[in-house]
Amino acid sequence: MPFKRTPQQFAASIKEVTIGTGDKAVTLGGENVFPLYSFDAPISNPPKVGVEFSDTGPDRSVPGIAAFYAGADSLGDVAKRACDMPGADFVSLVLESADPNGDDMPIEECVALCREVAEAVSLPLVIQGSKNVEKDAKLFEKVAEALQGKNVLLMSAREDNHKAIAVAAVMAYGQKIGAESSVDINLAKQLNVLVSQLGIGGENVVMNLGTAAAGYGFEYVASTMDRVRGAALAQNDNMLQMPAITPVAGDAWSVKESVAPEEDFPEWGPAEQRGVSMEISTAASVLAAGANAVILRHPDSVAAVSKLVSELM
Amino acid sequence: MGKFITIGERIHCISPAIRAAMESKDPEPILKRAKEQLDAGAVYLDVNIGPAEKTGEDLMKWAVTLLQEHFDNVPLCLDTANKKAIAAGISVYNRAKGKPIVNSADAGDRISYLALAAENDAICISLCSKSGVPADNDERMAYCQEMLEYGTERGMEPEDLWFDPLCLVIKGMQDKQAEMLEFVRQLSDMGFNSVCGLSNVSNGMPKTVRPIMDSVMLAMAMQCGLTSAIVNPCDLRIMETVKSADIILNKTLYADSYLEL
Known part of the structure; x- marks a missing residue:
């Protein structure tokens, strides 16, 4: 019997979302097929790749990153340079210095940095917080206000602070939010249920x-990502039909395989190449599991993952 | 198999308020009952206009349009002995949220309701009975097969025949309940959709007892594979049961607020 292929739409x-x-706005989601299954139905918005840098600047201890940002000294210059990285669809600022257990940068200063970055970028902006629930709630409210009209994505609204962030960011200032669970x-x-119960529609939530x-x-x-996407599509669960974004860089560049110096593990080869490999393999894996966007740091990773996406679509 | 489908039963001409509203074409009482049921989580709404021999076509069109316009094309179950009225209702029905359901056919005098459903690409509630209550599951299955053959010959997909095993009142027919559940299991094993008029089981019991009996029967029937039921969605206990059973049967993903969805 001949094989008859039935598209799984x-x-x-x-x-x-x-x-x-303007022209450079990016849209995540919209597909009615499993991740990357463009053979079942066209995927109108292929997964997007973002370029991450910290509010202290890019990680210049990695030679390829240092070389890419050479001469970009102010955060605004860094942001502008990140937008020129081949393969980049958006950029992502991490407000690392805001962490109360670290530099505890005052909110006004964080907002000023966000303004500087927002003025400099030509691509859409995703802002990651301090990872401190209380600080982020206050911080994102002010950032949302300062960047009104820019339609930025503010990561991360969590169980304990989603209300403050969602109300300020989306309802008051028209930004988008990232609902973060671990x-x-x-x-x-x-x-997603709690956010929707505030009256916020899924078109505002990643x-x-x-x-x-x-x-x-x-x-x-x-x-987890597989199960979420399965429920969203196969069970038509509208509380899980939001697109997914995965900040890959932070984990990929902090594990032993990425940071251990070559002199300690000569058989592993150059550290930078290992970090790039870790970043690419993690990104490719989350894309296959359902991420609609990944956030990366290294120019080689951004180039490789965006090439992967474009060749699969 | 997807989530359990509840069909709200409260737009029924047996209710004096609804009957009066249907006679005078007063939208308010009907819209109010529809909203209550949808807020409570009903998926389909049953629209029972009674026999409506003279005015049925006009009345069903009016009711279908009224409800679908007000409630985002809510899917409906058209319930009357007047076949022309069902056809008239379907002629103005919007399928965006689901096919219309014809309520109902049986293997006897009402078998032609399946032809009506086939002609109109509708789902049909198919009672596994002919004249009176089936004596046992062999009889139920024979009627089921008769209706399946009749419907599919006329172009229906088997999944559009929603077989009703016929819930029997517990008071007086207590010994028949386990058999009825077993029949639901047989339907499920064969991959058929099923439906039942649930409140029948607790007929004649005190008001305080009925929701308990109905909910437990529903949970047991869902475990046997029942895919839908005609219920009073404003009965909180029933809706909590449906939502919880859908979680336990892994039809929908759990979240702490699942009862509010």
Whole structure:
């Protein structure tokens, strides 16, 4: 009997979320097929690749990153340079210095940095917080206000601060938010329910389902993302139909395989190449599991992952 | 198999308020009952206009348009002995949220309702009975096969025949309940959709007892594979049961607020 291929299209689809404004705005989601299954139905918005840098600047200890940003001294210059990275669809500023357990930069100064970056960029902007629940709630409210009209994505609204962030960012200032859960499918859904109960529609929310570097509990990340996408499409669960974004860089560049010096592990080869490999393999894996966007640091990773996406579409 | 489908039963001409509203074409009482049921989580709404021999076509068109315009094309179950009225209702029905359901056919005098459903690409509630209550599951299955053959010969997909095993009142027919559940299991094993008029089981019991009996029967039937039921969605206990059973049967992903969805 000849093989008859039946395209697996769902009646449900992932909601579209647009960040940024004008020609360079990017739209995440919209597909009604499993991740990267463009052979089942066209994927109108292929996954997007973002370039991450910290508010202290890019990680210049990595030679390829240092070389790419050479001469870009102010944060505004760094942001502008990041937009020129081949393969970049958006950029992402991490407000690392805001962390109360670290530099504890005052909110006004953080807002000023965000303004500087927002003025400099030509691509849509995604802002990652300090990872401190209380600080982020206050910080994102002010950032949302300062960047009104830019349509930025503010990561991360979590269970304990989602209300303050969602109300300020989306309802008051028209920004987008990232609903962050850490590898917990039930919490991912619950957070979307809570946000929707505030009257906020799915077109304003992107999910950050949590991440891990490949080899560091990544199988939990993959199965969570698979299950979420399966429920969204096969069970038409509208509380899980938001697109997903995965900040890959932080984990990928902090595991031993990426940071151990070559002199300690000569058989592993150059550290930079290992970090790039870790970043690419993690990004490719989350894209296969359902991420609509990944955030990376190294120019080689950005180039490789954007090439992967464009060749699969 | 997807989530359990609840069909709200409260737009029924047996209710004096609804009957009066249907006679005078007063939208308010009907819209109010529709909203209550949808807010409570009903998926389909049953629209029972009674026999409506003279005015049925006009009345069903009016009711379908009224409800679908007000509630984002809510899917409806058209319930009357007047076949022309069902056809008239379907002629103005919007399928954006689901096919219309014809309520109902059986293997006896009402078998032609399946032809009506086939002609109109509708789902049809198919009672596994002919004249009176089936004696046992062999009889139920024979009627089921008769209706399946009749419907599919006329172009229906088997999944559009929603077989009703016929819930029997517990008071007086207590010994028949386990058999009815077993029949739901047989339907499920064969991959068929099923439906039942749930409140029948608790007929004649005190008001305080009925929701408990109905909910437990529903949970047991869902475990046997029941895919939908005609219920009073404003009965909180029933809706909590449906939502919880959908979680336990892994039809929908759990979240702490699942009862609010």
